[in-house]
Amino acid sequence: MSDVNASVSELNPPSSVTKFAVCTFCGCVCDDIEVHTEGDRITKAKNACSLGEAHFKFHNAERHYPDALIDGKEATVEEAVEVAADILYNANMPLVYGLSNVTCETTRAAVGLAEMIGGVIDSHTSL
Ligand code: SF4
Helix, strand or coil: CCCCCCCHHHHCCCEEEEEEECCCCCCCCCCCEEEEEECCEEEEEECCCHHHHHHHHHCCCCCCCCCEEECCEEECHHHHHHHHHHHHHHCCCCEEEECCCCCHHHHHHHHHHHHHCCCEEEEHHHC
16 A cells, blocks of 8 residues: 655655656667666656657656647647558658557557558658
8 A cells, every 4th residue: 555645855856766667659668777766756767869868858748739639730649540441541652650659559550450451560760
């Protein structure tokens, strides 16, 4: 059972070092990252490449975007799914691309989608 009365300093220790952290930004999945934190911020990601370091240092839980956009305008997820389905249905060779920093379940769903729409799949690790 978690301690709901834990103080902020207990939840966010002043500084810490976590060894053997895993970077999920690209398909290399480096597992020798040493993550340094101060409070609730990551200050250093030793052993990470420049992409991995940016991933650790600048990735946070703040919301920067609405749940969905259509042509740059806020939309509901349902509206966005409808538009995306139309685009994919009318595409000749759709590319399902990206997949950095996603779960195995998301990758599985993306592969299933690529198969369903007769497309291809790739990630930025091929760049
Ligand atoms: S982004 Fe860099 S550190 Fe992260 S998994 Fe890929 S190669 Fe490793």
